[in-house]
Amino acid sequence: MTLDTSRRGFLASAAAAAAVLYVGVRPNGALAAGAAPAHLNPFVKISADGTVTAIVKHFEKGQGPATGLTTLIAEELGVSMEDIQYEFAPSDAARYANLAFGQMQGTGGSTAMANSFMQYRQAGAAAREMLIKAAAEAWGADAAGLSVEDGIITGAGQSAPIAEFVAAAARMEAPAEPRLKDPSAFRLIGNPKVKRKDSLPKTNGTAMFAMDLHLPGQMVAVILRSPRMGGLASGFDDAGAKAVKGYIRAAVLPNQAGVAVYAENTWAAFQAREAITVDWDVSNAEHRSSDQIREELLAAVNAEPEFNVTGADHAATTEQIEGAAQVVEQTFYFPLLAHAPMEPLTCTIEADADGGVTLHDGCQFPSGPHMALAQIFQLPMDKVRISTMFAGGSFGRRATPTADYQVEAALAFALTDRTRPVKLVWSREDDITGGYYRPAVAHRVRVGLDAEGNIAGWDHRIAAQSILKGTAFESMMVHGGVDHSSVEGAADTPYRIPAQFTGLSDVAKATPVLWWRSVGHTHTAYVMEVMMDEAARAAGRDPVDFRLALLEGGGADQQRLAGVLKLAAEKGGWGSAPEGRSQGIAVHKSFGSYVAELVEISGNADDGVKIEKVTCAVDCGIAVNPDVIKAQMEGGIGYGLGHAMRNEITLTEGVVDQSNFPDYEPLRIGDIGAIEVHIVPSAEMPTGVGEPGTPPAAPALANAIAADGPRVTELPMNLNGVSFA
Missing domain, CATH: 3.30.365.10 (Aldehyde oxidase/xanthine dehydrogenase, molybdopterin binding domain)
Known part of the structure; x- marks a missing residue:
């Protein structure tokens, strides 16, 4: 072996050893690359030794971006999940803005995958093409004949690890439009065997929480x-x-x-x-108690609404309902709820x-x-x-x-x-009494049915404590006086409902209020899906068939919602529950995803209801990490059910009554017998999974209870006529 000990050779070797390839986009959105991150917001970093790091711009609270975004880089670059690591991006809104939030950097609204899917795939693909180009130049080969698999570049009769070409690639311009893998070639995206990247550090104690x-x-x-x-x-x-x-x-x-x-x-x-x-x-402090707040909200839904949300003709809707063969009417109330994360x-x-x-x-x-x-x-x-x-x-x-x-x-x-x-x-007590809660909300719905049992008119009134009014987000997210987070899931339902009117009234906040897992969908899905069952029962029709009829002849929203409804009904054995059991079903679109859930229970409201099984069907577009999707559906279902079963935050003269898990009891592992999740195969762009599992859970349970027992229109259930085994 001949050693090059010249100064030039030494410097070249040292430069190669220190080389780092960064690939991402410039603030204007154009792909960029370089040996330093100063001029771009990098999504992938490849060190001289071949270590690949995904720079994750969405924080990890258990919902899975540390795995999901890493998977996208690994898939397009051509490395295994074992050979890629991740780190969290720095705070820099100019570089790492969530595109769903404009120029703000943040994680929420189940936007992480939808926002970053193409960004991270393109960054991984650009890095792959640059490394291949560097190898092609070194070997005097045609780049079209080279490929990367498990971190090894092969072709033209040669092979070498990507580490050998990092220094050369770091001096190149990023391709403007790198070629993305065809989905038929995916090895990691959609693979149910890909496990979470953060599971090991969280179980061996090396993960650092705040x-x-x-x-x-x-x-x-x-x-x-x-x-x-x-x-x-x-x-x-x-x-x-x-x-x-x-x-x-x-x-x-x-x-x-x-x-x-x-x-x-x-x-x-x-x-x-x-x-x-x-x-x-x-x-100037709050002196109201929960009973007074409840009465104010119920009074508001029984009065003329402050805002006409959709611009529908209220008088025409009223006329349709008054002239209907029969009218179904219910009033609902939802209490304040705490978030109660495990880490205060x-x-x-x-x-x-x-x-x-x-x-x-x-x-x-x-x-x-x-x-x-x-x-x-x-x-x-x-x-x-x-x-x-x-x-x-x-x-x-x-x-x-x-x-x-x-x-x-x-x-x-x-x-x-x-x-x-x-x-x-903060202590747990600080957190439960901390003052930011899911708003208290009331609904009143009147549905008119014609002689054939079809909906003739739907009058839906909502009274809520606005999350966004009075905040820095009001100018961006409140339009015409309407806080859409109060009415989402009702005013924009995919159901094709004739003569539908949605009205909203704001009621003074008793506490600071905040988005809570799935935000307005937490209460609108409950009301919409309970009323669908009520209307189906009044019409003498099967609840699944009744819903499907309201989705016929529609576009993609209706077809995808019908798809998950049919799948959940099929997989859950709708209509064939064993003796002594009852079933309820609910379906809802939120955060771009479509979820249906069938709950099967045993027992009864007087002696104790036991949730035996929940069958879930989810259509969230391309399923990047099926294991993560399944876990998020399971977690969302548990979160929605547990709070509906037994949770509320109450005030006595402005003082919160609850303080810890003994009086704000979380879901117990024995509360649900089994959860089965079915993911709809899809080629659509991926959407969110952190929140959409929550909205259908509680109404599906309510509908199962009502099949042979009381109709629960005020939560929590355990304080309104239902006991649990």
Whole structure:
């Protein structure tokens, strides 16, 4: 062997050893590549040793983007799932905006896969073509005859790992339109054997959640908040806290929303907080109780609606209903609900050597806290950094329009000399009483049926506490006074309903309210699907056939909704339940996906209902990761059923009554006998799966109970005539 020990040879070898290939897009959306990420937002990084890293722009709270987006890169690049790793993208909305949210970086609305499917495939395909081109030039071969499989480039009688061509590829321009794989050639996309990338670190303890972080010299801060919603701290007495070992100090937050209590560790902070008394100004705080809020919402749906959502002729709808052969009518009420993720809210802030700050957080919407911290600390945006970590669930709670808990942490840090990191910790009790909930909502529906049992008119009125009004999103997402999140799933139902009117009235918020897994669909799906069963029963028709008739002759929405309805009915044995069991079915479109669920129960409402089986059919376009889709459907079903069965948040004179899982009981593993998920094969673009499994679950259960028992129109079920085994 001859060694090249010249200076030029040494430098060339060193450059190759340090080479990194980044592939992504420029802020204008054009594909780009280079040896440094400065001029582009990279989605894939390939190091000189051939290590491939997917840079995941959607945070991981258990819903699967760390696996899904990595799969797209691996598929197009030609590497195995074992040979690709991932890291979370930095907070940089200019580079990593969620295209569904405009210029904001964030994860939500089941948009991760729909937003990123083509971006990540194109980045992987571009990297593949650049590496092949580099190999072709090195071998003097035709690039068309080369391919990449399991990280090895082969063809023209030669083969070599991709690592050998990283340095050369890093000097190339990215192809403007790389050739994507034909779906018939997919080895990873759609493969049910592809397992989650985050399962191992989460089971062996190496995954770092925000709660796990412990920085040298950090202080722990907890917030003593007003028990009454909206109360402000005007002063405090910490004499008792001074006796707690590890207690450091306390201070009223600059916005007076609470008192920050600092200690050397979490236990000391909680103990000290218990020993502090606060003077609360509750003059502008919430003083209503849940019964009063309920009455206000029910009064609103029994009055003329404030907004005509769809512009339909209300008088004409009323005339159709009044002239119908029979009228079916129900009023529904849905209470406040907490998100209750398994990991309560927490984050850590530290000062950086360059005068900036870093936020360590399971950050769902980086753009919000990024801007808030820049304002609080009077820093340019590039001096605020967010290190995104795993989050132990969210269901919407970590994506508040006000960046509430991150602002708490920033204000607590700003009150110190900033020489020590500050870790903000919420307890489970803080979380349940924390003040951001699924809104309380009421519905009233009147359906007229003609002599043949067909719908002649549908009058649907909704009274809700608006999520978006009064927030930074109002100008973008509230149109004509209508907060669409209050009426989605009803006003835009795929059912072909004649003379349909939808009206909306806003009712004053009792607490800060927020999107909760599947947002407005959580209540609109329940009402739509329960009323479909009520109308079918009144018409003397089979509930599945009744729904299918309302989907006939439609377009893609109707056909896909009918497809999952038929599949769930077939796989769940609709109409052939064993003796002693009852069945209920529901179908709903949300977040671009179509889901039908059939619930089979035993027992009865008086002696105890047992959920024996849930059969689910889902059409979410191309099924990138069937294992993830199945898990998300199972989780969404459990989330929807558990809350409908026994959960509510109530207020007594503005004070939340519930505080932890003993009085806000989560679904138990024994509550559901089995869940079976069937995925519809599809060539359509992928849509969301994090939320669509939730909406049909509760109405399918309600319809199963009503088959031989009471019709439940107010939740939770266990407080409204239904016991569970």
